[in-house]
Amino acid sequence: AQSVTQLGSHVSVSEGALVLLRCNYSSSVPPYLFWYVQYPNQGLQLLLKYTSAATLVKGINGFEAEFKKSETSFHLTKPSAHMSDAAEYFCAVSGKNNDMRFGAGTRLTVKP
Amino acid sequence: GAGVSQSPSNKVTEKGKDVELRCDPISGHTALYWYRQSLGQGLEFLIYFQGNSAPDKSGLPSDRFSAERTGGSVSTLTIQRTQQEDSAVYLCASSWGLAYNEQFFGPGTRLTVL
Numbered sequence: 689a690q691s692v693t694q695l696g697s698h699v700s701v702s703e704g705a706l707v708l709l710r711c712n713y714s715s716s717v718p719p720y721l722f723w724y725v726q727y728p729n730q731g732l733q734l735l736l737k738y739t740s741a742a743t744l745v746k747g748i749n750g751f752e753a754e755f756k757k758s759e760t761s762f763h764l765t766k767p768s769a770h771m772s773d774a775a776e777y778f779c780a781v782s783g784k785n786n787d788m789r790f791g792a793g794t795r796l797t798v799k800p
Numbered sequence: 801g802a803g804v805s806q807s808p809s810n811k812v813t814e815k816g817k818d819v820e821l822r823c824d825p826i827s828g829h830t831a832l833y834w835y836r837q838s839l840g841q842g843l844e845f846l847i848y849f850q851g852n853s854a855p856d857k858s859g860l861p862s863d864r865f866s867a868e869r870t871g872g873s874v875s876t877l878t879i880q881r882t883q884q885e886d887s888a889v890y891l892c893a894s895s896w897g898l899a900y901n902e903q904f905f906g907p908g909t910r911l912t913v914l
Contacts, residue, residue, distance in 0.1 A: 694842075720900045732843075732891070732905040739900040778843060786831060786899045787856055792842035 690715035690781045694791035702799050707751075707766040709794045711779030714760065721762040722780040722788070723753055732778065738762060749773070774798045802826070804906035806892050812912045813882055821877040821909045825894030832875050833895075833903060834867055838888040846890075849875065850897055882913045 695710040713719055721738040736747025743755045749772075753764045764777060776795050782788040805824040813819050825832050834846040845859035849869045860866070864882075869875040879886055889910050893903035 722902065731907050732893075734902040737900065737902060780843075782899045784899055785856075786850060786895075786897060786901075787845075787848055788833070788903060789845060790835070790843035 689787070689789070690717075690719060690783045691789055692721075692779045692781045692791040694777075694779050694794050696794055697792065698795045698797065700797040700799060701769045703771055704768050707764070707769045707773065707796065709764040709777050709779075709796065711753075711762045711764065711791060712760050713762060713779075713781045715781055715783060717784050720782040721753075721755060722782070723747065723751070723762075723764050724778045724780060724790075726776040726778065726793075728775065735764070735777070769796075769798045771798050771800065804892055804894055804904050806890075806906040806909050808909060809907065810910045810912075812914065814914050815884060816881055818878065818880045819882055819911065821879075821890050821892075821911070823875045823877070823892030823894075823906060825873065825875070825892070826904055827873075828896075829894035829904075830872070830897035831895045831901075831903075832869055833893045834875070834877050835891040835893065836861075836888045837891055837908070841888075843891065846877070879911075882911075884913050887911055887913045 692713045723735040724732045738755045746752045779791040807822045830851045832849045836844040848856040864880045867877045889908040891908045892906045895901040895903045
């Protein structure tokens, strides 16, 4: 079965600084990887996904993630944080059986 | 509607009572998932339905939890003899059913067990 580990339950950055949220996966088959975001008092929505077409994936709101097979990682980055990026971010992995598993989440705080 | 809907949005119950939570997926979506989100916790997988296949129940925390999906559409999650530790937000999601398809989430049901 596949799983993901998100390093850091809380990340705090200053506005304008680089955002880096870490995700490592474990999968016995080539994985499909996802990042979801949950803004305060809102439902989860997809930020981006990796489906083997390209290792660097661009998503909404300026976020991107790079699939690195050698490191079993799929870290999420954004060059310059905005106050509106404050949210909970979840990494997820899906195997061939479509059984998606989510990480514990990382809460991003953006300081003015 | 266009999205996944869940009802009720909030449910307060007394310890020991049974509760039923409903999920109405996006029309045409073959896969349906239930998750539990507790305060400060991630998304805990509960159960997964795919078409007419037997559901993946591997995430259900105890035999007090059960779920069914009637006619390949609406799903009901039932919790019997509720306990205080069952208090959480229960999320439902649906997708087209392939591993690379994104899941669309409902707004959740906030369950409080007194």
